[in-house]
Amino acid sequence: MLTAAPITAEDFAPFGEVVELGGVFKTINDGFCRRYSDLATLDIVDGQPGISLFNAEIRSLPYDCGLLERHPLGSQCFIPMQNAEFLVIVAPDAGGRPGVPRAFVAGSGQGVNIGRNVWHGVLCPISGSGLFAVVDRIGPGANLEEVRLPEPVTVTLAPGG
Numbered sequence: 001m002l003t004a005a006p007i008t009a010e011d012f013a014p015f016g017e018v019v020e021l022g023g024v025f026k027t028i029n030d031g032f033c034r035r036y037s038d039l040a041t042l043d044i045v046d047g048q049p050g051i052s053l054f055n056a057e058i059r060s061l062p063y064d065c066g067l068l069e070r071h072p073l074g075s076q077c078f079i080p081m082q083n084a085e086f087l088v089i090v091a092p093d094a095g096g097r098p099g100v101p102r103a104f105v106a107g108s109g110q111g112v113n114i115g116r117n118v119w120h121g122v123l124c125p126i127s128g129s130g131l132f133a134v135v136d137r138i139g140p141g142a143n144l145e146e147v148r149l150p151e152p153v154t155v156t157l158a159p160g161g
């Protein structure tokens with residue numbers, strides 16, 4: 001059983017970045033808008049960044065994660081288009097396969113940018129809307145490596161989470 005912790009930039013740093021308000025901003029548009037720039041880095045190899053929409057089914061908890069994947073040629077950024085909570089399941093690499101997985105839960109106002117070649121579960125909304133903007137690599141070649149886990153990892157939220 002894996003308990004998903006609320007995602008923080010610090011805890012998620014080994015796997016990517018959290019896209020959320022905070023830190024330095026620049027006031028623009030005649031003072032009616034705050035611009036928070038450069039919150040995540042697109043890491044694209046032999047291709048171009050592109051913006052896609054994912055309309056994912058809402059998944060129920062506890063969630064059995066049986067597949068981890070990674071994209072050797074590009075990072076992958078998920079940004080909710082509407083209010084949503086979603087699981088972010090990641091794992092370090094262990095000799096070319098996923099190591100011990102970790103689970104986070106991201107809430108409204110939070111997107112995540114998963115680093116290039118970082119093992120992760122597929123997009124997993126658990127409440128609200130499953131409509132996400134995804135900024136990732138568009139290009140030729142093999143950019144998807146999948147590993148079916150011998151035993152699914154069952155993910156829940158912390159009590160009160």
Ligand SMILES: NC(=O)N[C@@H](O)C(=O)O
Pocket residue numbers: 069076120121122123144
């Ligand atoms: N395959 C695909 O585009 N989506 C996955 O990579 C995912 O992380 O959801």
Ligand code: NI
Pocket residue numbers: 069070071076120121122
């Ligand atoms: Ni992916």
